[in-house]
Amino acid sequence: MPSRVDGLLSDLKEYVNLRTDAIKLQVIEGISVICGRLLGVMIAVMVGVVAILIFVAAIVVILSWLLDSLFWAFIIVGACLSMVALWLYALRDRLFVDSFVKSLCSLLFADGQKD
Numbered sequence: 001m002p003s004r005v006d007g008l009l010s011d012l013k014e015y016v017n018l019r020t021d022a023i024k025l026q027v028i029e030g031i032s033v034i035c036g037r038l039l040g041v042m043i044a045v046m047v048g049v050v051a052i053l054i055f056v057a058a059i060v061v062i063l064s065w066l067l068d069s070l071f072w073a074f075i076i077v078g079a080c081l082s083m084v085a086l087w088l089y090a091l092r093d094r095l096f097v098d099s100f101v102k103s104l105c106s107l108l109f110a111d112g113q114k115d
Contacts, residue, residue, distance in 0.1 A: 030107060030108055033107055034104070034107060037103075037107075056077060056081070059073075059077055060073045060074060060077050061073075063076055063077065
């Protein structure tokens with residue numbers, strides 16, 4: 001009888017070890033997916049910022065050509081960019097926070113788990 005109990009305990013210990021290993025692997029997979037997406041978003045944002053800077057420089061050049069004043073071209077473009085920044089700040093919850101939380105929750109709490 002003690003051999004059955006010992007066998008049962010060793011099987012239980014092996015099961016617990018396998019479950020903890022599976023949980024560790026799921027956590028590692030989730031972290032790697034999050035890091036990969038974060039890196040992709042950071043690269044996309046950097047490329048987007050460079051594109052916006054080039055576009056804004058082109059707008060300043062065109063406005064300075066039309067107005068014959070580089071100073072007023074910079075003032076107009078700066079005012080427009082300030083309005084866009086205020087608009088983005090006002091809508092930051094709907095644009096950024098909510099979508100980020102939803103995507104993070106879908107990554108961490110997936111319904112179809114692989115057991």
